[in-house]
Amino acid sequence: MRWVPTEVDLERHVIVPELDQNMDSPDKFLEDYVFWNTVVDVFMFIATALFLTDTQNPLKGLPGSESTPRRIVYRTVSLDDIKFVKNAMNTTINDVAFGMTQAGLSRYINRICSENKKDGGATETNNLPKSIRLRSNLLVNIRPAPGIQALADMMEKDAEVKWGNWIGYVLLPFTIAVREDPLDYVRNAKAIIDRKKRSLEAFCTFYIADWALNLFGIKAASALSHKVISRTTMCFSNMVGPVEEIGFCGHPMAFLAPSSYGQPYALMINFQSYIDKMTIVLSVDEGTIPNPHQLCDDIVESLQIIKDAVLTRGLA
Template identity: 60%
Template sequence: MRIETRREREEEEEEEEEQPLSPAARLFHSPEFNCYIISVIGCKTKIDTDVITQGLKETLIRHPRFSSKLVIDGDKRQNQRWVRTKVNVEDHVVVPDMVASRRMTENPDEFLENYVSNLTSTPLDVSRPLWELHVLDIKTSDAENVAVLKVHHSIGDGMSLMSLVLACTRKTSNPMEIPSLPVKNRSKSRLTGLRSQSRFWWLVLALWSSVLLVFNTFCDAFEFVATTLFLKDTETPIKGKRGGLMEEKPRRFVHRTMSFDDIKLIKNTMNMTVNDVLLGITLAGLSRYLNRKYGDTEEKQEAKERNQDNLPKRIRLRAAVLVNLRPDAGIQALADMMSKGSKCKWGNWIGYVVIPFSIATRDDPLEHLRRAKDTIDRKKHSLEAFLTFSVGKFILETFGVKAAADIIGRAVSNTTMSFSNMMGPVEEISFYGHPITYLAPSAYGHPHALTMHFQSYMNKMTMSLTVDSTVITDPHRLCDDLEESLRTIKSAVQERGLVR
């Protein structure tokens, strides 16, 4: 049996006190990718700041990244590391003076949007751990009080951070139990079904699947190189332009809550996944929104009044979708890390895939769903996410952050938007004793004028849009179009008697 020496323990403790930034974390601190994750948490009751502060002391700051500050040595920012520090939680919990903000009584929803917009233009203090929680004592249309969590993306990827937030919550029905996420139903593949029937045909399909995987990955690799060099999306009313500091681009954060039951009804009826349905709704909503935008440029009023196709032909519109490549540690492991000091895998292990959006006006709204499913099925048979992660890591380690930021920045800015979806708890949870009514996370700082994120929670699906307000001046209209697309698709499913 090996006996750990005192010197080894001291060296291990020293390593835990200081950690170099990962390549991805260094990228997120570059001027081109100064990225943040922001999450609006709506509560059913008035928020007790003292209770929240005490809860953070007992959980969140026990996580190494939330109790470490960024230290940079040298003018070239090469030596960047996390250094553990003593955290004064009260410095990170911000409670603005609502009495001085008289306008919030007129329109609290607008006040919340303006407040979050101001947060996106204000950098965090690098002399402290890079996170803040803002507690707003306002009653909005869908919450009694609101908390806004702002975290620098270098601390972790979106999946890790959302899991950590959930690890700080408990089930309302049982305050001692952490929330549970829905289990993905993995249907048996065609290969599994045929293996028991015919070994020959199983081998044929397995070979074909491997060939398809290699071919699709090669095509995606070629597209990634082409996108980095010259392949740009069409200049549409929702596409931003690269250049300038992220802080100089005003961001607007809006969210809308839809029925998750309606989405699941469509999913079950059409034999699809939730991702298929959400992407189909997005295709329909963006098509509706862009068709109106292009119609508004028509000189003839009668052209506007007719519900005609105003979209240009062959619009190239693609979304960069982040994919978490780190094995999911689970909420329980994160909760144990904060309560017992156990270790847990953490970091930014993310690749991205480029998904083409088929933008068109269609007589059959269900065609948007079919196009979405075909696209996602095609991307499932590709190693594009692992490829982009590996290439990005290689460029960072070989050529440095500046070169990586320029190359990856070109690739991302030549696409149009970011898109993501995350599954949440199926029953009500409480944030340090405060029942939650909705969760609305998003991100900003990357060179996209539109970032769209879907977050499920109980029987709700919250859609969050973060937009460059100089490009997309009417984000609420875009939300309306996405909501209307869900209603139209649901009606089409019901009218055709497809619902069982």
């Protein structure tokens, strides 16, 4: 390998917006910049409903995956380790969970691509295709008031919290890559999540689904939902659990490991915290992912690699 001299045109890589220095309201400009994020996200949602599908990859199931049997596996890691990385990198638990998942999926897919090489094995570190479009469908609660509300209050005409499900869709892109710096997985995760926080994608997708339901009926709304879900690769979620020990029928609960099946995915990943533990639960179609325990291990090992990188660089 050797360096090849080339010319770099900064104008193709650095985009500086032309701002009016005498604008009436900087806050208004920021709001406009946010609706822009929303326009892009809603366009991607509509494109996915119509034609845009994820590229074929070792985690993407075949049509009919919702009817296949599932194997549910889990691993439990220390929540303190995740908080350690979070505090050292000034991020959130969501960012770290997303970052370690990106790292784990990248390790897993890279290994599969290596094993599938025609020469019977790979000697290169990076055996990934040049580009992989791999997205998760994330469900977001858009209720204006969190928590459990009284039924009588929700049934009132002008109640702040309406009756029924208020769930929006967010298409969350996963970056599949082999990175020299393990911390880049968390940095990239933070950038993606921060951008999604600045978008009104969840609200718009909720109203699109609600509009389809009211105008065309439940079958059309279900078909729209199925198309969006089936054209992405997986489902990813991170839920906050109890911070104190709870019991069930007089027995203390060791950990929580929720999951589900019946969706047109070959892979669902759920992060569930409980006291000082974080449990990673995988629901997989073994026809697509025959070694789910290895995938679980890749995600867990990625957390350790990221933590070691934080310690090595003295960021803690």
